[in-house]
Amino acid sequence: xxxxxxTFIASNGERFSQLHEADEPGFPLFYPTAYILRxxxxxxxxxxxxxxxxxxxxxxxxxxxxxxxxxxNFQAAKFLSAAQIDDLANYLRASKLGDKGDVISSxxxxxxxxxxxxxxxxxxxxxxxxxxxxxxxxxxEAQNTLLLSKKRRKAGSKSARERRIVAAKLPAxxxxxxxxxxxxxxxxxxxxxxxxxxxxxxxxxRVLYExxxxxxxxxxxxxxxxxxxxxxxxxxxxxxxNHNDVLDNRLNQPVAKTMGRRLxxxxxxxxxxMEYLNNWRAEVKGVGFSDDAFIFVVHRGGASxxxxxxxxxFGTGLANIKKSYHSMKSVHPHLLRHDWNYRFSKxxxx
Numbered sequence: 001x002x003x004x005x006x007t008f009i010a011s012n013g014e015r016f017s018q019l020h021e022a023d024e025p026g027f028p029l030f031y032p033t034a035y036i037l038r039x040x041x042x043x044x045x046x047x048x049x050x051x052x053x054x055x056x057x058x059x060x061x062x063x064x065x066x067x068x069x070x071x072x073n074f075q076a077a078k079f080l081s082a083a084q085i086d087d088l089a090n091y092l093r094a095s096k097l098g099d100k101g102d103v104i105s106s107x108x109x110x111x112x113x114x115x116x117x118x119x120x121x122x123x124x125x126x127x128x129x130x131x132x133x134x135x136x137x138x139x140x141e142a143q144n145t146l147l148l149s150k151k152r153r154k155a156g157s158k159s160a161r162e163r164r165i166v167a168a169k170l171p172a173x174x175x176x177x178x179x180x181x182x183x184x185x186x187x188x189x190x191x192x193x194x195x196x197x198x199x200x201x202x203x204x205x206r207v208l209y210e211x212x213x214x215x216x217x218x219x220x221x222x223x224x225x226x227x228x229x230x231x232x233x234x235x236x237x238x239x240x241x242n243h244n245d246v247l248d249n250r251l252n253q254p255v256a257k258t259m260g261r262r263l264x265x266x267x268x269x270x271x272x273x274m275e276y277l278n279n280w281r282a283e284v285k286g287v288g289f290s291d292d293a294f295i296f297v298v299h300r301g302g303a304s305x306x307x308x309x310x311x312x313x314f315g316t317g318l319a320n321i322k323k324s325y326h327s328m329k330s331v332h333p334h335l336l337r338h339d340w341n342y343r344f345s346k347x348x349x350x
Contacts, residue, residue: 001064003029003057005050013246015046015253019053019060031071031123032056039122045243047255055092055115062091074124077136079143089150092116106152117147168338173327175339181325182206182272188324196280196299200309201317203269203276204296208333211263212340213239215333219254219311220245224291226273235270237263247292250310 002022009015018028018036032053040052063070066087073079080088092112095102103109124140125131131140170178181187185202189195207218217239225238240260245253265273277295281287284299286306294308304310322328 003060005053005057007050007251009249009251013244013248015244015251016041017046017050017053019057029060031126032060032119034126035119035122039118045255046253051111052115052119055112056119058092058112059088059116059119062088070120070123071127075127077128077139079124079139080120080147082146085143085147085150088116089113089147110151113147113151117144120144120147168335169342170335170339171327171330174330177325177327178205178209178331181321182209185272193300196284197317198321199276199280200296200299201314201321203272204314205318205321205331205336206269206272207237207265208336209340210265210269211237212337212344213237213263214257214337215311215314216254217256218333219294219296219309219314220248220256221295222291223277223289223293223295226277226295228274229267229270234264234267235273237265239263248294248308250308252311254311 004020004022005017006020006028007015007017016036019032020028035056036049036052040049044052059070062068066084068084070080093103093109095104104112121140121144124143128136128140130136181202182205185199186195189198204218207213207221208215220240220242221237225240227236227238229235238260239256239258239262241256241258242248242253243255273295280299281295281297282289284297284306285301287293287297288306296309296314297306298304298309298313318331322331
């Protein structure tokens with residue numbers, strides 16, 4: 001038996017995800033669904049809900065491989081032993097993507113442990129009729145405390161971590177190649193159908209490089225968010241908090257993590273963005289031109305042509321650029337954000 005997470009869009013635009021048995025396409029798992037609905041959803045974004053479900057999915061896998069039914073055990077007032085908690089913690093820490101023996105980062109692991117503890121405490125209180133009696137309450141809290149004790153201590157001070165983040169930047173070779181690409185976006189492109197996607201991808205990289213915005217914010221930009229220069233004011237891009245946007249048909253909706261803000265852009269980026277909008281995006285079949293239409297769209301033919309660009313499609317476009325220019329192999333959206341932070345911090349020292 002395997003488990004899978006499915007995502008849906010409600011009529012009001014809200015995204016929600018549920019955990020299913022992969023071989024059972026019908027109803028989602030009862031307790032994980034109830035937990036997300038009642039304990040997590042009221043105060044958490046969809047992205048945070050998905051992290052909770054990823055943790056619960058690991059717990060369900062661990063139950064299956066160890067032949068344990070936590071709900072039945074808790075109902076019988078049978079709690080996890082110290083050895084079982086050690087085993088569960090090790091299972092949570094194992095990397096699913098790397099080689100055998102690889103582990104996830106300590107911050108991610110600590111989040112997994114904390115979310116696991118929250119879920120197991122909720123589950124015990126949910127299935128035990130007399131969960132408020134002193135003995136049961138103490139047993140639940142003892143299990144919770146023991147699991148939380150498996151979190152790993154953070155290495156180094158907060159200031160040292162901040163210095164490492166500020167120091168993160170693009171390698172010189174990658175930066176030079178990227179800047180050349182901004183000036184010559186069609187270099188080495190021969191197939192006519194590749195020109196539009198290449199221009200889109202280069203403009204997206206340039207926005208990330210010049211503004212330091214997050215990828216989710218970039219993918220959420222609409223035509224109304226691009227304001228051309230006027231008078232003494234430079235052009236700018238507006239970042240708008242956009243959770244549960246009813247006009248966004250992407251299941252995994254890119255969202256802004258923080259509150260809205262206004263980011264000025266250079267004159268050359270403004271010109272290149274205008275070129276993309278007028279000469280390439282405008283020619284895409286099915287594309288929208290209303291204020292609420294997304295700036296960056298799918299160019300290739302198919303059912304999604306003209307619609308908002310998914311995060312995976314941008315990832316594919318960036319991967320293709322890296323194949324053409326090996327010096328850019330280290331480039332990724334979050335590094336561009338760190339690099340912007342590095343350049344900004346250097347300005348303050350001039």
